[in-house]
Amino acid sequence: MATTVAAPSYAPPRTQAAEAKGGIWSWIATTDHKKIGVLYLFTALFFFIFGGLEAAVIRAQLAAPNQSLVSAELYNQLFTMHGTTMVFLAIMPLSAAFFNFLIPLQIGARDVAFPRLNAFSYWVYLLGGLFITAPIFFGLAPDGGWFGYAPLTTRQYSPGLNIDFWVLGLQILGISSLAAGFNFITTIINLRAPGMTLMRMPMFTWMSFVVQFLVVLAFPVITVALVFLQFDRFFGTNFYTLSAGADPLLWQHLFWIFGHPEVYILILPAFGLVSEVIPTFSRKPLFGYSVMVYSGILIGFLGFGVWAHHMFSVGMGPIADTVFGLTTMLIAIPTGVKIFNWMSTMWGGALKFTTPMLFSIGLVSMFTIGGLSGVSHSSPPADLQQTDTYYVVAHFHYVLFGGSIMGIFAGIYHYFPKMFGRLMDERLGKWHFWINLVGMNLTFGPMHFSGLLGMPRRIYTYDANQGWDLFNMMSSVGTAIIIVATLIFVWNFFASLRRGPVAGRDPWGASTLEWSIPSPPPAYNFAELPTVTSRYPLWDLTEGDLTKEHHEAPEARDRRIPTAKELGIPMPADTAKPALAALGLTVMVGGMFLKHVNMTVFLAVVGTGAVVFVGALYAWLTSPLEEAH
């Protein structure tokens, strides 16, 4: 019989599915950060699969020379939407799923600071994501690359509706990210439980905190760049019109001032997740906690000073090239510090190679490969050889797939039991990990070679006998292997939802507050706000006995978790107003593409959207958050 460890007094008494409220309406109207986190997770996984299928078509087309599986036009749409989908609709929202689900639990809060704004963020994301994705079924998907370089994307060179969908869709998605950014900054500053000082916060919350600052400071810049492009395309301004004297680099500068912090927006949450997993399965506190915090902040800070390393080939001159080369090399220092700290955490630990741990180690090793190739093109002369080749594609896929996605998978396996009350299957999880690892290296490893042999990015086909054939075939076979791995994951995910072993409060013997409450947690999270006295409250509670398994005592099984009402805890009321406001906003902004289709329809649609948006916003802001009681 497993040893029973007394639950802390602030935890509700029992582990059992929370108040069962079903139905689709309970999801549309929910303001519960945990349910919104689950919505983010499912939606983002859907888009991850969708973006993966786009990549699969790309790799099928490139498997051999001179194939014509897709046309050049469709190929442009595929690589544009693959990038856009993975960045804005998959990795960012997968991180947001964890922000939503975990941050309030990790800091000991009942919810986020603005629960309805949180729902609004999700619905804007979902609707904006559908808006930007749907056109591919009509052959009208954006086709200017995920970076949408102007003047290529101006009306003169891209006359179709494709880029309109991209511009408007990204504006909509930006609003979602900004609203979430304000919400989480406020949540982390202001809703920490008593005793949860900044330097006691779990590392995931810390990295998320840094990310929110990056979001609120970087997204306004791309908003402005997109507004310029939108005005150029819709209202005849000439921000990007070279014949009017415009600077051809304006877009590139604005885009990358956003785009490089965006890279850290994508990776830091994954860093945070593995910083939760590695100490748990090494049975040691995180090595160099404060240095991890400072290096995260430093990465965020330096992230704003390296943008022009994306532009070495445009001829900025030796001084600018040198400065941005140096700042880029500098950023390798705090990143390297993190790698060494994870290794030092594992050093001498009682390692347990569970699936989340394997994926975390996968991140540490694969991200390091991507980081090293990144350092190799921080040098402008080297970059001139590598830029716009598959070498760069290899680099950022090691960072984003080997880094972000590996970290997110670690997070999913680690927190699945907390989210759904059941564990995922470990055997299938390990199959997923190893097949995924092989597939990813086979896909992206050879791209280093095809790139250095001169294969450019974004070409829809190539001639034989340039030395690229074998490497491309390897990459395509690797993609098929990744698909197999992903299918195993999907099967494991859904099968475990129904049949996984019941997890209990803290199946991994982890240390932070979220593991002190039942799985899944009740709506109010904590029956009483906890008081925190250290970085590892649950490890303190078990007084150093970290190896015992934590299971609920059998006699406690049947006790029901009290509802918020019974405990007298005021809860935010369910409301669909944020979803309605999101719908109005999406119709208002998205409907603008109709300007070049039919003026009357355009005015009617945008006007209706505006009325719905403003009306729902007023109704929401003038109604109280909580039900009267």
Add this chain to the structure above:
Amino acid sequence: MTATAMPAGTGAAHGGDAHAHGHHYTTTGLDNRKIAIWALIGSECMLFASLISTYLIYKGKSLVGPYPHEAWTDPATGTVYNPILNIPVTSFSTFVLLMSSLAMVLAHNAVVNKGKPRTGFWQKLEGNSVFWLVATALLGTVFLMCQAYEFTSFVHEGLKLGTNLFSSSFYTLTGFHGAHVAAGVLWLWTLAFIDLKRGLGPADGISVDICALYWHFVDVVWIAIFVLLYLIK
């Protein structure tokens, strides 16, 4: 394991009263909205920094006129265009916007000191929050009317949105600022309406406070725009 010995449970008694009815516990003691509005302002700084930088980068780069500070003769038609920017009118609207910030401060003051005994016309005026809220909103509205006049007269003088780089960056920047003022005016009218309907008291101080922070920020941005666009040639 470096366990700080105190079990986490012992502190629960302190946390326990944190959800006392109607008062939510916050770490800093500040209202959530106050922190969120500062985060919003930080974000808005980047928005306006991008817009202003673009204007400055494109300054003097327009291939055709009209220009902001100097006259321009169209070589094709021989038409002479006057310098576009009208400093006296904009100085007046800038003054109006600055005064609206003063009224905003007085509105906030009146709300948080509601219930203080006041005698005489001037003291009562000082405590009349509806008056000050409406005054702020009206001054903001006057500013918007000045901007509407400005835009209209510029168009009549030959500066349309797509005329040159100057017109594109000028209208977009000042238009974005105007949209922010318009949102603020709407916010102020809403507050004034609520004040008229049920009366705002010291408990509503935060609602006025965050509106005031936003309003002052929009005002400060205008100072930057006025100096960088209008005064520096």
